Amino acid sequence: MRKHHALPVALLAALALTACQDGTGTKNEGAAHPDPASATVTATHPAEDGDSGKGTDGATGTQGTSGATGTSGATGTSGATGTQPAKGDKATRRDKAAKGTTTPRVSCNGSNTTVTAQPVRRPLNHMLLTVKNTGSKTCDLTYYPVLRFDEMQWVPRPIKDSKPQAVTTLSPGESGYAGVSLSAADGSGEWGTTSHKLTVGFQGRTPNSDGGPSALPTLPAKGVYYDSTLTVTYWLRDMDDALAY
Numbered sequence: 001m002r003k004h005h006a007l008p009v010a011l012l013a014a015l016a017l018t019a020c021q022d023g024t025g026t027k028n029e030g031a032a033h034p035d036p037a038s039a040t041v042t043a044t045h046p047a048e049d050g051d052s053g054k055g056t057d058g059a060t061g062t063q064g065t066s067g068a069t070g071t072s073g074a075t076g077t078s079g080a081t082g083t084q085p086a087k088g089d090k091a092t093r094r095d096k097a098a099k100g101t102t103t104p105r106v107s108c109n110g111s112n113t114t115v116t117a118q119p120v121r122r123p124l125n126h127m128l129l130t131v132k133n134t135g136s137k138t139c140d141l142t143y144y145p146v147l148r149f150d151e152m153q154w155v156p157r158p159i160k161d162s163k164p165q166a167v168t169t170l171s172p173g174e175s176g177y178a179g180v181s182l183s184a185a186d187g188s189g190e191w192g193t194t195s196h197k198l199t200v201g202f203q204g205r206t207p208n209s210d211g212g213p214s215a216l217p218t219l220p221a222k223g224v225y226y227d228s229t230l231t232v233t234y235w236l237r238d239m240d241d242a243l244a245y
Contacts, residue, residue, distance in 0.1 A: 108139035108170060109202040109212030117198055117217040119182075119224060126243060127180040127224060129200065129217070131235070133170040141168040141176045141235035142211065146201030149226060156180075159245045162233035177242035179233045182226040189227030196223045 106112065112135030119127045133139050144158040159181075168176045183189050198219055202211030236242045 105138045105140050105169065106135070107202065107204055107211045108133060108141045108176070110200075110215035111135075111213045112137070112139055113170075113215065115200050115215035115217045117180075117200075117219060117224075119220065120243065123181075123243060124185050125181065125183045125225075127182055128239065128243060129178040129180060129232075130175055130239075131170070131177070131215075132175045133172050136172055138169060138171050141170060141202075142205065143203040143207060144232055144234045145178050146203065147180065147230070147232055148199040148201065149195035149224070149230075150197050152195075156230040156232050159231050159233050162236065162241070162245050164234055164236055168235040168237050176235050176237060177239045178235050179242035179245055181229065181231045181245065182224060184227060184229040189229040192225060192227035194223040194225045195219070198224070 108131060112133065113131045114134050115132075116130045117127055118130070129145060131141060147156050162179075170176050183192060196219055198217055200215045200217060202214065203209055204211040231245075233242050233245050
């Protein structure tokens with residue numbers, strides 16, 4: 001019987017000893033290890049992610065980079081577009097200044113031009129009138145010259161086909177031209193006569209109005225022959241155009 005009871009007592013003692021040993025830290029240490037272990041695992045996983053480049057460079061790093069992109073937005077801010085108005089303002093000021101310094105045009109006439117009258121070989125029976133702006137202002141040669149040989153009482157008609165699309169305007173030093181068909185090449189004209197004096201009249205802003213002082217160009221010593229077919233072109237910019245009619 002004692003032997004039968006001794007075994008349980010020894011077993012109980014062993015169990016108690018085991019329980020005491022477990023309570024001193026064996027199980028507690030075992031229970032404590034999972035917590036730090038789990039904490040370590042938790043801390044380790046981001047490190048692994050960071051090693052793979054997904055955590056540190058991927059999330060945080062990329063965000064920082066996109067932030068830099070946002071900073072490049074400053075390029076938009078520099079948007080020289082903002083400075084465009086300044087350029088526009090400068091251009092506007094220049095335009096206003098130019099307009100302010102622009103002098104109004106005047107009519108070309110005998111007071112601000114020199115006029116020459118020169119017969120030409122080709123076409124036959126033609127003469128070229130040349131008007132040079134000798135003034136300091138731009139002038140307009142309006143319509144066509146009003147010609148008067150000696151004391152003639154009629155005005156030569158203009159050649160309508162020679163009318164330019166715009167008024168012939170001369171800057172200082174520039175020249176304009178008009179061609180004069182003096183007589184019919186086939187002799188069909190009437191009242192033919194030789195003249196030694198020519199007066200060139202200028203028109204104003206409206207047809208047949210007075211454009212200012214006339215000019216008295218010198219004619220060749222032998223004079224100029226004309227008849228009833230006498231015609232004249234409008235004032236033109238080009239010499240060849242003036243002699244094309």
